[in-house]
Amino acid sequence: MASIAKRFLSSSASPITLTLKPAPSKAHLHHPLPASSFPSGFILGGLHVGVKKRAGVPDLAIILSTSSTPTAAAASFTRNTFRAAPVLVSEEVLKRSGGWARGLVVNSGCANAVTGHKGLEDAWKMVEETDALLSSLSTDSNPGKETLVMSTGVIGQLLPIDAIVSGIRSQASTSPTRVLGDDFTSWENAAKAFMTTDTFPKLRARTFVLGDREYRMAGMTKGAGMIHPNMVPAKTELGPLHATLLGCIMTDVAISPRSLQSALTYAVDRSFNSISVDGEMSTNDSICVLSNGAAAPDGYILEEGTQEYETFKEELTTFASDLAKLVVRDGEGATKFVTVTVKGAPTYEDAHSIASRISTSALVKTALYGEDANWGRILAATGSVPSSDKIDPEKVSVTFIPSDGTSALPVLVNGEPIPVDETRAKEIMELEDFELQVELGIGEAEAKYWTCDFSYEYVRINGDYRS
């Protein structure tokens, strides 16, 4: 990096001036999508109701399925003990309905976490008010509560619930202030209403084919800090559901709740549960999928165990990882996007835990910021996981792989350091994207994690978040 003074300077009594390497602009990662790329049978929008202080900034998203077919829902929620009220309430909604829900209401600016009984009451109020919007919409006959709820923002503060209720009511079908729609702007505003310290709305869409029929999925996510999700499937009668940041995916496939949850659990483990910005698990992490069947032929229901299901599961997994990677790209202070691959492990869990540890190491992440190919730190992190006694140090290899298609740079082969061409190492480390690969040589399993570097700016952002 440009110019980092030596430590002995730090003894000086007078302040030191540091030049912060600015994070690359991420503006190009948000762009218009054609209306035809969104799934059928959803209307949505984002509005400002005043949870966030700055006027006009969207802070409430409402997403409704308008399909006349039932909307299956699945979710994964944080396993943090201090699960926020919206997490507890959404899980209860799914439990009561048996995995059906056709509404989602989301606020940013306040997490409604550690807010006691009033917090639960407020979260239920958001559900009920959104249910009222749904009831005027269609013939879908889901039983009871039909809306999931998510919140993100500061912990320990109560929601301005009256303003939120007014905002939801302003979206009634007869209201002149209704903004809900199905065009790009509607999707974009909903995505904007998810944002906290994000620098751009994270919205993606894709089209895919099952059998001979075309379907669509679109979704949004948010997150930039307190990002190291470890989500589990929601605990419904279908089995547990899991997750930890905000995201939702809407699709017009028809699928049973059980099969949808199974696909989501698989997808979340390989996407949102495989990213880290700062190693911090939130109290609110939540991912949901709403699957409304609007594009499916009458009576068709996708079920686990079929080839179509496998295709859908893969589509969902790659789509979820596209969204998850956007969170890492926008990681607080991030100047690098780094893929950590651990191969040759006895099990996927072993590979995943090592990739996670490398991805959260302060020393690895400051070395990434400093563009220093310090493989010793990668190795020290690898050797510190609880299951590391399975590792044979003499079989471990470490390689730096550039993203530009040029040749990879091995730095450790079978436990022996090899002389590193520092010029070549620097070339790779100066890229915005590259991959760290650790080959354990003791099995066949592989896992990937996506992480960013640890910069002055991360400290700047988080030394002053509340004020």
Added chain:
Amino acid sequence: MASIAKRFLSSSASPITLTLKPAPSKAHLHHPLPASSFPSGFILGGLHVGVKKRAGVPDLAIILSTSSTPTAAAASFTRNTFRAAPVLVSEEVLKRSGGWARGLVVNSGCANAVTGHKGLEDAWKMVEETDALLSSLSTDSNPGKETLVMSTGVIGQLLPIDAIVSGIRSQASTSPTRVLGDDFTSWENAAKAFMTTDTFPKLRARTFVLGDREYRMAGMTKGAGMIHPNMVPAKTELGPLHATLLGCIMTDVAISPRSLQSALTYAVDRSFNSISVDGEMSTNDSICVLSNGAAAPDGYILEEGTQEYETFKEELTTFASDLAKLVVRDGEGATKFVTVTVKGAPTYEDAHSIASRISTSALVKTALYGEDANWGRILAATGSVPSSDKIDPEKVSVTFIPSDGTSALPVLVNGEPIPVDETRAKEIMELEDFELQVELGIGEAEAKYWTCDFSYEYVRINGDYRS
């Protein structure tokens, strides 16, 4: 903190200038000790042999027991899979001798880690050359190898072994360049030879009484970054030994190797294994105790199960924690020294794992730097440990306790946030020392951890460590 700009500034293309709040000077933490405070029967010193490039900076420490009574030794070593050569060799020395060793040789500047067979050969060479110094000293009849070895510094580089051998040989009893002695300067120079990114040598001594007899212990430690030891007793026939940074304690008590190891294991868990600078476990972490009996009456041997042993164990524990806290004080970039206390836990291990997680949380540590009483981050970290399902959120309380004797500030009581006097919170957070207390309310166990904040300077130091 002085002035942290808001995040939206980061989108700017031009570099941003940050003013670094300088870490407080730690020079006052090193001071002369009277010669009478050191244990009898040890000579030691530090010299420059060229592992470090800067001329005159000590990089090799040699510590020898000159007592005619046997010297019991105990050690704890890192449980990192990539244990460095000196760790493997020291463990083997203790295993062969059954827990006796009267020499210690330490180099800084190069960790001799991930150095393959040559690294092991070099570590054994350091042992043998120091053994040769010992053989000319006394009538102590320890069998075989008698020297422990430690290294600290960069991973993956070979030691300049010829320079080290010359350095050790220069300390032969007949050598005109011998610097070994038992005065303050000798102890101080040995402590200096342990240093890497440390800003001051970490040396302490104390006098204590067992029965009616006075004994002494003195010791040194080093470490400032890659500090989150998790050490286990060395695996000898006495049982495993454990540890992860460098430290050694010399005492003139007479004690059996088994009892010494037992006392050290207890002490290390409550001192060096309860500190964190950056959550990073090293490949080299090592702590040893040499106990030479020089102040004990003839034939007296301290054994586990006696009142004197309990007193010794407590003295060793508080002494080790005094040393360990110096490491946190000198943590890379640290501007705060924070005690994290977790009380009311079902077991010590539960309390310890939560205290450890809080102490390594990037969001907690940046809030400490920013002097922000952000208890939501403390709670999110608490709820993210694997054993957190034992926690009842409605019984958890969080309190900030100042070090100046003024009143404590509760911020969460039995799971309910209470209105925080932000002015009072700021007063506490502006202190250099304070305590974060988490009361779980579900048991009787308590654990303490010591940590520091996460600052711009940490990023600065570690973005440029190798160069």
